[in-house]
Amino acid sequence: MTSQVLGTDGLAEFRAVRDFLLTHREDYDGAYAGFRWPQLAEFNWALEWFDHLGADPDSADRVALWIVEQDGSQRRQTFAQLSARSNQVANWLRERGVARGDRIVLMLGNQIELWETMLAAMKLGAVVIPATTLLAPADLRDRITRGQARYVVVGATDTDKFADVPGAYDRIAVGAPVEGWAHYADSAQASTVFVPDGVTHASDPLLLYFTSGTTAAPKLVEHTHVSYPVGHLSTMYWIGLTPGDVHLNISSPGWAKHAWSNVFAPWNAGATVLVYNYSRFDAAAMLAQIDRCGVDSFCAPPTVWRMLIQADLAVVRNPPRKVVGAGEPLNPEVIEQVEKAWGVRIRDGFGQTETTVQIGNSPGQLVKPGSMGRPVPGYRVTLVDVATGQPADEGEICLDLARRPLGLMVGYRDDAVRNAEAMAGGYYHTGDVASRDADGYITYIGRADDVFKASDYRISPFELESVLIEHPAVAEAAVVPSPDAIRLAVPKAYVVLADGYEPDRATALSILRHARQQLAPYKRIRRLEFAELPKTISGKIRRVELRRREDTLHPLSATAVPAGTSAPNREYRDEDFLELRE
Template sequence: MTAITADAIAFRAARDHLLTHRGDPAKVGASFRWPRLTQFNWALDHFDRLAREDGDAPALWIVNEGAGEQKISYARMAARSNQVANWLRGLGVRRGDRMLLMLGNEVALWETMLAAFKLGAVVIPASALLTPADLRDRIERGHVRHVVAGEAHAPKFESVAGDYTRIVVGAAQPGWTAFDASRAGSDAFTPDGPTQATDPLLLYFTSGTTSKPKLVLHTHQSYPVGHLSTMFWIGLKPGDIHMNISSPGWAKHAWSCFFAPWNAGACIFMHNVARFAAPSLLETMARCQVNTLCAPPTVWRMLIQEDLAAWRGKLALREVIGAGEPLNPEIIEQVKTSWGLTLRDGYGQTETTAIIGNAPGLPVKPGSMGLPMPGYRIALLDAEGREADEGEVCLKLDDVPGEAPGGHPGTGRPLGLMAGYEDSPERTAEVMHGGYYRTGDVAQRDAQGYYTFVGRADDVFKASDYRISPFELESALIEHAAVVEVAVVPSPDPVRLAVPKAFIILTQGSAADRTMALDVLAFARQALAPYKRVRRIEFVTELPKTISGKIRRVELRQLEISRRERGTRDAGEYFEEDFPDLKS
């Protein structure tokens, strides 16, 4: 049996503190300390420990639409990841090697992730949406030595040159090694040496909305241990059945489909379907008694179009979470009315874990992201770099004066912050200077310390010299019964410099015509102060997005600038001056 190290004990103590002290993050944060780790391998020191303590407990439960389901225990997952680790070692995978994973929500994904962590290999998660050009960029800039991909994705690598091992999950492919061969490996694994807590673990290519993807490097402590804050925010408990609707390849998948639930000793639940359908999701959650659910606002917008109240006595849900983009107050209210549950928002980045959130039991203010999570100290910096009640969200990195490093709860660099941008020391220095990490997001803080998201620094704009938050206007418009999705950008105007324009996707069956335009503009006038008024709209069938689903407002801004320069109006565009009956 593997000896329990002092660092493993320190991690467990920090975890147990957050499990037993739920509620107000400010109070919990006053006593919480990040564990000070030297040598730590989360897969060996934590996951395998859970497998030894309660091996029969379910670790992973996958329900495949029309294709049965799989439920894997902690003990079985530990043994299989050992087999995969030994097999990968035989193929030449070594500590520090870069391994790109392009897999769906299938058991092999979790087996391979754990195996790579045990070996000390660095995992580069890749979305199924990536093109050969995207993969070429990742393999070149990520210095990839090994690729593990599903059979459906193997053809994408035909034109991607490089000296890398090719492993396929599923049907055999020419030139690829079959993952099934890993089942012949020994299920007893011995590491080749200790893992330093600061050793590299994950390398994420961000899906930036305005620039080429950056390479975000996380360590064996920054994501595994850092996601204790995410566990606390979600409200996970040992034995929970936790569902997070997310695709592999993105940081949020690691947040809530890997580290946070397994930190708690919960079961990760996945529902694989060819096409999302709210009734199917609700039926599956009811049958399998899922009790914690995290989903992006897009999913929640689809769910509230169903008769949620009819499911109130059938579901076992205790915690419901929104993530990815801020939640609109209307969604929160509808879920509360239907299920009696408070839909809670939170905030973080690929570069961090959950840093602000509405924790279980904390009174929620509609539209607010909540309070700082334990272990994080937040500052809002204005354009001059001074702390203010509105400004860029920043993490404090310096120790408290007079305290030894780490001597005061929450002081110093938070453990959940990335090591840096591997491809750009300059960019790392740009976001980490003066004792702060700068997120690039703008927020407001009220008298009670609650934070409200304003927008990306690049997305906030001025109209008639007033600062406008696209999200605030979008939150108002989304409450219109016919609006299913919306993006607001500045539209150049000779008098006001710019006026807010909304690109709108309507619900199925709604007519995108002049009558609807008048109704939406009138609705906006009632919901928004005059200086925030949406004065132009355009009905569209889709919005430009990154492959991780974030709206590319920069693309819409550029489109709007070019149109106004040309002085042209496209089909589906309506301006408030088109409607004389609207009062100014």
């Protein structure tokens, strides 16, 4: 029940580099100095690495994928089982006409068929366009059209979303039979032996990701058969994954982070991917599963970490020893609460859909409060001064294209203008701003579009948000510039309250007083509003919407609102409070 691969040179080189990182997993200096990306002309990660794990006596019977449902039911597949099953799906898809280079929209939840199809598509040399089940028909039309998709693999309950999505694409439904759709379950009749139709070139496209669009329309990010599968050796190293670990990652299918930590990084290590498949996040239930399943390694975005610290972390009797955060920067308050309860420090990391992990706090290293760590092995990071375009101790996070990391995307598909901007001046430009200290540790400041000036002082929203989140009433916060006739702009906080707090004057006063005590005068929060935060469907805050709202709410051309009155919708200003002047 195996695939037949065309060669093993790629496997040997990949494994040597992977084993080097495992050997040096707590030796950052040695790993960074000695690491070299493998030079691969031909490589198919699913055929050469995953199927190797499925055939190797040391890993074949190890659980590769473990899915736990809310009702307590669960499904497990070993590396051997998933290898054979993905062969069946690959053979069945080929019977339906899927060929090398064909594009497949894959829109499934956290179910085994998602991983089966991902592996099968890789084996065929097809190109996967991951899609979240939250997409609306308009989003799907964009993905079908711009993605030039020829196939869609969709859960039966979501097939109606395609009723008004035109295009000559083949429809495949997972679950109950749907009229007019091929039935995925028929793949179980196919052979478990897969023979590829030719070699897979390392430069062949594998993934096309539509970004979440925090500031503009989604970009189409192209990755190859090495840039993500092999590139995520950096992610494996940052997390500290080792063979046999049980790794739980909180991420929704359809987004790059799901591939990061639910596919490539753990399986590069030979670890188990654990998924808790819930319909609505419940912090207490998540902690119970972490405890029950014996999680060794846990990754979650800051939004989830902030919800977890509102619950009782102590219910986890044997906490995971490897805990990391990704997606957005972690606030220091969250890190401190977890360390107090679990005795382990969350290690921050930085990467994008366009890359694998670039910067991180790797295992065994000093973690500096507020810093997201140092460049990981394989990445050469330069901070470029936005004004001069020269390297600096503070500036935009950039990657030197002269030493191009394997984990960097090919580019934005069919978008010459964006590619020229992103790759200008010999660097890949992330659009994120950071500072570097004398020891090489990098601290995040914010998106270049989010950093603003108030009274000619530069303001980092993230720094102010980290102070706000320390207040017990604040569950989430976003800081944006609010137009001001005197200062040009002042910091305004949009705040989501924790349970048990009312959006009233007393709460606003308490939060503003806390911020005033912690921040320099030029950084003070001058306005505050209680409101839900607009987010992308991947969960990232859309500060651009809040900035636009402020431009409408406080136009500089309008007559200034006199002190003592408030703008609509529960906005409070520091000058409204005589108590703050004492």
